[in-house]
Amino acid sequence: MALNVAYLSQGKLYLKLGDASVQEVESQFGQTVQERVLQIKKRNSWKDQGMMAGLFPPEILQEIERQNSSAPPISVTSLCRGLDNKLFYALEVGDVGGIFKLDQASNREDRLFHSNDFRVHYLSLHPDGQQIACTTIYKTGVANIAVMPVDGIRPRDITEGDSLDLAPRWVPGGGRAIVFQSAGIGRDRNGLAREQGPFSIEKLDFDKQDMECLAADPKYDFLGPQMTADGTLYYIRRPYRATQRRMTPWQVIKDIVLMPVRLVYAIFQWLNFFTQRYTGKPLTIAGMPKSVDAQKLVEIWGNAIDPVKALQENRKFGDLDAPPLVPRSWQLMRQHPNSEAEIIAESVLSYDLTADGLIVYTNGSGIYSLKPGAVPNRIHVGSLIEQVTLVGSSQE
Numbered sequence: 208m209a210l211n212v213a214y215l216s217q218g219k220l221y222l223k224l225g226d227a228s229v230q231e232v233e234s235q236f237g238q239t240v241q242e243r244v245l246q247i248k249k250r251n252s253w254k255d256q257g258m259m260a261g262l263f264p265p266e267i268l269q270e271i272e273r274q275n276s277s278a279p280p281i282s283v284t285s286l287c288r289g290l291d292n293k294l295f296y297a298l299e300v301g302d303v304g305g306i307f308k309l310d311q312a313s314n315r316e317d318r319l320f321h322s323n324d325f326r327v328h329y330l331s332l333h334p335d336g337q338q339i340a341c342t343t344i345y346k347t348g349v350a351n352i353a354v355m356p357v358d359g360i361r362p363r364d365i366t367e368g369d370s371l372d373l374a375p376r377w378v379p380g381g382g383r384a385i386v387f388q389s390a391g392i393g394r395d396r397n398g399l400a401r402e403q404g405p406f407s408i409e410k411l412d413f414d415k416q417d418m419e420c421l422a423a424d425p426k427y428d429f430l431g432p433q434m435t436a437d438g439t440l441y442y443i444r445r446p447y448r449a450t451q452r453r454m455t456p457w458q459v460i461k462d463i464v465l466m467p468v469r470l471v472y473a474i475f476q477w478l479n480f481f482t483q484r485y486t487g488k489p490l491t492i493a494g495m496p497k498s499v500d501a502q503k504l505v506e507i508w509g510n511a512i513d514p515v516k517a518l519q520e521n522r523k524f525g526d527l528d529a530p531p532l533v534p535r536s537w538q539l540m541r542q543h544p545n546s547e548a549e550i551i552a553e554s555v556l557s558y559d560l561t562a563d564g565l566i567v568y569t570n571g572s573g574i575y576s577l578k579p580g581a582v583p584n585r586i587h588v589g590s591l592i593e594q595v596t597l598v599g600s601s602q603e
Contacts, residue, residue, distance in 0.1 A: 212574060
């Protein structure tokens with residue numbers, strides 16, 4: 208039996224059905240929004256050019272014209288499998304985002320909801336196919352768990368507070384309950400988010416109207432929880448890393464000593480920016496460290512990762528053909544009721560599971576299937592894989 212999987216890579220949605228070649232799924236809604244934004248930019252571009260013609264050099268005016276002729280990227284941020292060969296995903300185009308349903312058989316895309324008030328991530332369809340749970344992310348930095356009927360108007364928040372509530376998953380069974388990860392936000396006197404606590408795993412039971420903490424540890428983040436009908440809990444465990452450094456006397460002395468070096472480096476980067484902008488070629492100075500291109504950073508569970516550096520560091524202990532994007536300390540855990548948690552896989556970035564215990568997971572470069580009591584089997588090699596989910600199986 209060959210597996211059918213869907214996965215996200217750099218904001219694009221791909222399907223791998225059995226042994227067939229990978230195919231990209233393109234959103235008709237996203238393309239329509241892109242065309243509309245481009246038309247608006249072109250209508251207004253002559254105003255910008257007239258106002259800035261005498262204020263900026265031709266090179267900057269050309270860059271403005273280039274930006275006016277470029278469309279906002281289409282980015283798929285989350286996906287989950289549905290019933291009857293359906294697939295649900297969240298999509299963003301500029302400031303507009305929404306939830307969509309794809310019929311794989313007819314390749315038809317249906318829009319369930321769209322808005323520019325908040326972003327939607329982390330979709331999960333209830334086993335009965337009637338409700339979707341998701342995360343609504345607001346400009347204030349707060350993220351809530353929300354639910355929406357499949358034929359509803361918009362998601363409705365069911366959690367609140369100054370926290371990050373992410374990755375809801377429905378618990379299979381007769382009742383209505385979800386598990387999700389949650390972390391508190393620390394703010395300064397101006398209301399700006401400065402720190403984030405470790406992620407714990409919470410269970411919200413709608414029928415009992417009760418909230419229960421299933422797993423918490425100040426040394427770890429617990430990510431992407433899923434629970435089976437018998438109460439077995441799965442999640443990714445990674446070491447917790449505080450956003451703000453705790454200053455020690457040694458760090459203060461080190462920062463003072465390195466201040467001239469950092470100042471020179473900042474001046475170099477400033478000159479390098481303008482040189483590359485106007486000549487198309489960067490400055491090159493022997494021994495000067497290379498800057499990290501922010502556009503090449505990949506955000507994984509809230510952490511910005513340089514993929515080139517990460518792949519080089521993790522290649523020594525991972526699959527040579529599919530080196531991990533995350534270190535071995537990112538572990539997939541399984542915890543049976545009234546038992547200690549056990550490690551079942553390492554370097555896990557995203558995973559999905561079925562009722563019979565089959566697991567599919569990715570390390571960021573490869574996709575693997577894992578049956579109970581067996582060793583992982585690699586089924587696909589890709590690049591910068593952000594999320595993976597099972598969408599069924601096909602007979603060989």
